[in-house]
Amino acid sequence: MELQIDDSVLVKDYINGNEKALEVLINRHNQRISSFIYSKVLDRDVSEDIFQDTFIKVIKTLKKGNYSEEGKFLPWVMRIAHNLVIDHFRRNKRMPMFEGNDDFNIFSVIGDEKLNVEKQLIKDQIDSDLTLLIEELPDDQKEVLLMRIYRDMSFKEISENTGVSINTALGRMRYALINLRKIIEKHNIVLTN
Amino acid sequence: MEKIYSENQHKCKLAKASPETIKFLIGYSKSLQIVEYSNIQFENNLN
Numbered sequence: 001m002e003l004q005i006d007d008s009v010l011v012k013d014y015i016n017g018n019e020k021a022l023e024v025l026i027n028r029h030n031q032r033i034s035s036f037i038y039s040k041v042l043d044r045d046v047s048e049d050i051f052q053d054t055f056i057k058v059i060k061t062l063k064k065g066n067y068s069e070e071g072k073f074l075p076w077v078m079r080i081a082h083n084l085v086i087d088h089f090r091r092n093k094r095m096p097m098f099e100g101n102d103d104f105n106i107f108s109v110i111g112d113e114k115l116n117v118e119k120q121l122i123k124d125q126i127d128s129d130l131t132l133l134i135e136e137l138p139d140d141q142k143e144v145l146l147m148r149i150y151r152d153m154s155f156k157e158i159s160e161n162t163g164v165s166i167n168t169a170l171g172r173m174r175y176a177l178i179n180l181r182k183i184i185e186k187h188n189i190v191l192t193n
Numbered sequence: 194m195e196k197i198y199s200e201n202q203h204k205c206k207l208a209k210a211s212p213e214t215i216k217f218l219i220g221y222s223k224s225l226q227i228v229e230y231s232n233i234q235f236e237n238n239l240n
Contacts, residue, residue, distance in 0.1 A: 022222050023215070031209050038208035051210040055218045063227045064234055 007073040015062055026055060029074055033081055040085045050088060054081040126191050133183055141176035144169050 005024070013021035033054065038047040057080050061067050067076075115123060134142055143162060147153045153161070158169045184191060226237040 019219065019223055023219050026210075026215050026218060030215070034208040034210045044208070047208060048210055048214055052214050052218065056221060059218070059222045059225060060227075060236070063222075063225055 008069050008071050011062065011067070011069060011073055015065065015067075022059070025073070029077065032074070033077060036078060037081050037085060040082075041088060046088065050081060050084045053084050057084075129189065129191065133180055133189075136183055137176055137179055141172045141179065144172040145176040145180075148173055 007025065007028075010021040010025050014025070030051075034047060034051050037050045037054075038044070041047050041050065054077060058077055134145060137145065140162075144158055147158045147161065148155070155166050155169050155173075159166045162169065164172075183189075221238075224239050226239060228235045228237055
């Protein structure tokens with residue numbers, strides 16, 4: 001039968017400088033303390049952190065000579081662990097992990113820029129309608145509008161390409177837009193997203 | 194019945210701090226020195 005040295009003796013030994021006594025104490029109570037912490041926090045990593053902090057506190061208290069031996073080493077360590085678990089939950093309350101709820105969804109703030117399927121369908125429809133409407137414009141206006149809007153050319157480039165002055169290109173663009181609006185109004189077309 | 198219970202018992206894993214954590218704590222304990230000067234205690238960590 002293995003002889004087990006009492007906790008109080010080990011604590012005394014440790015205070016007197018026997019580092020090995022601490023190792024025995026930690027290994028002896030490892031499972032009970034770890035299981036206790038884990039049962040509260042339900043996270044292996046957090047439980048490991050709290051276990052470590054608990055024993056750091058134990059080490060400091062013992063080394064400073066602030067521990068009064070009353071034969072209750074394990075309950076004392078458990079109390080420290082318990083307090084650290086409470087601290088952990090308090091800290092998490094101040095900085096909660098945000099998962100969103102029914103009232104407020106985080107994705108409404110950080111949603112991606114892309115259109116959803118419905119909006120994309122509407123946009124495609126408008127684009128195709130507009131292409132048909134542009135076909136109705138006189139050729140000179142249509143040419144300027146296509147160059148400006150779809151090819152993103154400047155009016156200077158348009159004037160160079162079409163062989164007309166910048167002012168004429170500007171005028172054709174203006175009339176192209178006016179005529180487009182007229183066609184839209186005439187046919188009661190709704191082009192909104 | 195007994196067999197089933199004992200099988201389940203073996204499958205159950207209890208939480209235990211890792212050997213690394215224990216090693217760290219022992220190392221920490223060895224490196225920590227408390228120095229007292231005019232009734233104030235100072236923590237010294239000698240690595």
